[in-house]
Amino acid sequence: MTATRSTRQRDVISRVLAGAQGPLSVPEVLKRAQVELPGLGVATVYRTLKLLTEQRRIHPVLLDGETRYEVTGRGHHHHFSCTVCARVFTLHTCPVALPSGTVYPGGFVVEAHEITLYGRCPDCAQTPSRAPENALKPD
Template identity: 70%
Template sequence: MTKGQPVPDTTAASRHTRQREVIAQVLSAAEGPLTAPELLSRAQLRLPGLGSATVYRTLKLLQEQGEALAVNLDGEPRYEASGRGHHHHFSCRSCGRVFSIQSCPVALPSGTVYPGGFVVEEHEVTLYGRCPQCASTTAP
């Protein structure tokens, strides 16, 4: 390197590794938010040998960069790609999978004031039941 040239940035935030690419692709392709172990399992199908520490570090980095969001469902953190707009989640009680649903079951605009002076800024809804696959294979 000659004098006066900028020093290359070698921080994790500036590197686009194969691991990061695969993890981001898995998040983008998922039907809903994934737990870190679910993400690891799916990513290992594309990249055998990927470790859980790499998944957790990459999730933290993707969140810091605004590329992924953490969603807390039933006390468990799940992760999804950002930029999906307003949506909610459906948690299947039979298989445990969580799906994103694009329709909003609550007509609740920001700024709505509830009795007592509660001003709504945003809302989250999680619906629980059986996904289409589980509903077709089990009786109610």
């Protein structure tokens, strides 16, 4: 693999992703990167995300049909998606004790798992508000 020339745009986008509390969508990456680079365009963000993914410096995370991106190397983790503000956070604890190699009833052999929890983030939980229309309703 040949070394790729570093650019200011690539450096800023990499820093934005590295400093995020969870995976970011393209619009979130663009908005955060434009704080430092006001002229940054969405096409540059897409090209940079593609390159960083090919370099395995970041990886895509599909949540609710939307592709988000996060840096690689953060180990086993899961995500929490706020149903009020739509931010996604990384959870560093696993709510399921299901190691690789576990044989699930019916003969399914577990190789890996992904979990996304949904609810209100700490900021939104402190603010009384009406329930969002897309929130999960109890049975």
